[in-house]
Amino acid sequence: DTAVSQTPKYLVTQMGNDKSIKCEQNLGHDTMYWYKQDSKKFLKIMFSYNNKELIINETVPNRFSPKSPDKAHLNLHINSLELGDSAVYFCASRTGTGSTDTQYFGPGTRLTVL
Amino acid sequence: AQSVTQPDIHITVSEGASLELRCNYSYGATPYLFWYVQSPGQGLQLLLKYFSGDTLVQGIKGFEAEFKRSQSSFNLRKPSVHWSDAAEYFCAVGGRSGGFKTIFGAGTRLFVKA
Structure with a gap:
C-alpha cells in the first residue's frame, strides 16, 4: 500500500541507451512531479503534471520526456543517456492548496550511466 | 528570483543537545515554507x-520551526536530538507565485555523535 512508488529502484546503463522510470501514486492526487537530485544532494524540479497536463517544464534537455497516461502515473523516458544524467530521480505527488498543501515523495530511482 | 539558502x-x-538548522529564502509573494x-x-519526508497564522510551527x-518575515528565515529547531535524527534536511519554499513550484535548498547534513 505504498503511497508513491517508483520502478526500478536502481538502473545501471550505458551511454547512448534509452531508458524509462515509472511512477505511480495511489493517493488520488491530481499533481505529480519529477525531481532530479545530483551527487551533491541538490534537488531540482524537472516537470510537473496536473490531471495529465504538463504545467511545469524546467530547463531540461529534450532527451527527457515525461508521459502521464492517467493522473495516477507519471513516467519519465530518457533518450540517448549521458554521463551527466547519473543522479537520483524522485517522483512526487501533491494534494491540496494552502494549509493542506503536501508533497509525498517516492523512494527514488538511482540512475548510473557508464 | 525565488531561492532558498541553507x-x-x-x-x-551531540545526542541530547539542542539543534537549530538555518534557512533563508527569497520569494516575491507570501511564501509557503x-x-x-x-x-x-530514502525519499523525502x-x-x-x-x-499562515502562528509563526511557530510544530x-x-x-x-x-519559526517563520520570521523580517529576516526571511524559517529555522528548524529541536530541543534534544536523538541519534536517529541523523539525516539530510531540506528547507523549501513555494506558493501561488510560480504555479506552486517548490524550490529546495541545498540541504544540511546532520551528524549526531554519542
Whole structure:
C-alpha cells in the first residue's frame, strides 16, 4: 500500500541507451512531479503534471520526456543517456492548496550511466 | 528570483543537545515554507510546513520551526536530538507565485555523535 512508488529502484546503463522510470501514486492526487537530485544532494524540479497536463517544464534537455497516461502515473523516458544524467530521480505527488498543501515523495530511482 | 539558502552544509551535534538548522529564502509573494528530512537511501519526508497564522510551527518527531518575515528565515529547531535524527534536511519554499513550484535548498547534513 505504498503511497508513491517508483520502478526500478536502481538502473545501471550505458551511454547512448534509452531508458524509462515509472511512477505511480495511489493517493488520488491530481499533481505529480519529477525531481532530479545530483551527487551533491541538490534537488531540482524537472516537470510537473496536473490531471495529465504538463504545467511545469524546467530547463531540461529534450532527451527527457515525461508521459502521464492517467493522473495516477507519471513516467519519465530518457533518450540517448549521458554521463551527466547519473543522479537520483524522485517522483512526487501533491494534494491540496494552502494549509493542506503536501508533497509525498517516492523512494527514488538511482540512475548510473557508464 | 525565488531561492532558498541553507548556510550550513553539515552540522554535528551531540545526542541530547539542542539543534537549530538555518534557512533563508527569497520569494516575491507570501511564501509557503517547508522542511523535509531525507534518511540515507530514502525519499523525502515532510517534517512541517508554514502557510499562515502562528509563526511557530510544530512538526513531527519533535521538530518545530519559526517563520520570521523580517529576516526571511524559517529555522528548524529541536530541543534534544536523538541519534536517529541523523539525516539530510531540506528547507523549501513555494506558493501561488510560480504555479506552486517548490524550490529546495541545498540541504544540511546532520551528524549526531554519542
